[in-house]
Amino acid sequence: MQSLSSICKKLGRSSRFFVELAPSVGFSTSCYFCSQKKKKSPYQEVDQNKYSNLIRSIVSTKISSQTPESLFQEDDLLYGPVSKCKVQEQESGPIVTQNTVLLLNPEKRNGSNTLTDSSVPLKIPLQKNKMPSVTRILQQTMTAKQILTLERWKQRMILELGEDGFAEYTSDIFLQGKHFHEALEAILSSQEQLKELDEKTISSGYVASVQHVLKDISGVRALESAVHHETLKYLGLMDCVAEYRGKLCVIDWKTSEKPKPFIQNTFDNPLQVVAYVGAINHDASYSFEVQCGLIVVAYKDGSPAHTHFMDSELCSQYWPKWLLRLEKYTEKAKNQTTPNPD
Template identity: 30%
Template sequence: MPANIQLLPSYRAKTMRENGKQYYVDAQGDRFPSVTTILNATKPQAAREALFNWRQRVGTEEANSITTNASRRGTSIHKHIQRYLLGEDAVCTETILPYWDSIEPVLQDIDEVKLVEGYVFHNNLRYAGRVDCVASYQGIPCICDWKTADKPKKSLERLYDAPLQLAAYCGAANQCYQEHGIKINHALLVVAIPELPAEIFWFQPEDIINYWQQWQERVTAFWKYR
């Protein structure tokens, strides 16, 4: 477990769904669309067609089963990582053990944990999200995101909108916790893969700036067509 845990104050939020979209409601009652809602609503046509073609190829029932199982698996591994990062004892279930074995060595390089599964809001751009982790990786403060997969991604293209999601979280965390001296311009995305070392994608400040510009365009498009 991390040697240094210095948690920031956490923001409270309620989750609500409306017309298939997810929103976070803050303590003042203000409603913000989630990062994933904005990304899904503004997904490029090529990405929509690729998803449609995949569902057609494997069949609706199989596609729903794959999606559901992946979601449950992701939730379980996130909960286990959360307990680990907070120094809590937890028993790893047999279902997620292969993914835990893959990602655990990377977690040994995580220190100075400041936020785990925490809500962040960006009041200017009007969006919110739930961040997996704000901590330091090999001594560098960053946003951390944990994912699972059955085979390696191998390229940034296979991460789809995940880099934009990380940039969005960076922007929201920086605004939320500005008074605490938080200024994050790096991000870490780790993909846990059974029987293989986890894939590590590390984003430098110039990467975050690039994805942040793309993210702002997606936010603008989201509000434009509402």
């Protein structure tokens, strides 16, 4: 059988036609693609002879001879030795206070724990001296998170009320708290002081909020009375010292517009209470010792107040935290008074 190419040659000679056989023939359903010239690939323009040795070495090598060690050696030659970062030292643990002053006072514990005349609560006035107050210490040693939260709240209130409206709001809150404390002082001290208060103050929502708490309070020892820690040199003004369900406590009355059902919601109030507990135990003006605390959060709408009782164990847990804040304040005040060297 004659090959196809020989037959085509004979036909071409006899019919004066020339047929050029292509090495391959492509078919397409589109006439447009048939009429277009095939684009050249960029790789076809590369000088194959120039890079033939490189291509031959890559194709012929099946397994790379490089190892991790050789790669590190090449990096050392190209970029120099690797500078290793120092390993960060692990935290040794929580910060421990340097103060060794105890929360309780053994001398008072062994002495008398009752007043000569328990029917008359103590009310020692707050005298001006160089000792910092508990409130000031806590304000000056707030964490960055606490400061940011307070600033955001302030800016949000200013946007809602304006500068003048916010000033009026804070003034109103202060007056409400003042009247609330006056009403409680009158209720817990004597009926004569209670008569001097107007009906609006007595029947306020805050007073109604704490009615169920007042039923559990007895044996009032001090009301709105100043206290100072003779060793640690700080002072404060306590709201009340009385027995709550049979336990002698430093009681702190608070007002709030938002519910605070957990002690964590009261922010630095536990530190304030435990600071008063420690101070009263080291103040010669008070002949008794206190081991517990109580935070009472009253609400303007008259809803039942939340109570947060701090037993002796919980107070002992907060005492080192208060000492740390006191140390921080002392160090901060020392740095501010120290003159800068020239």
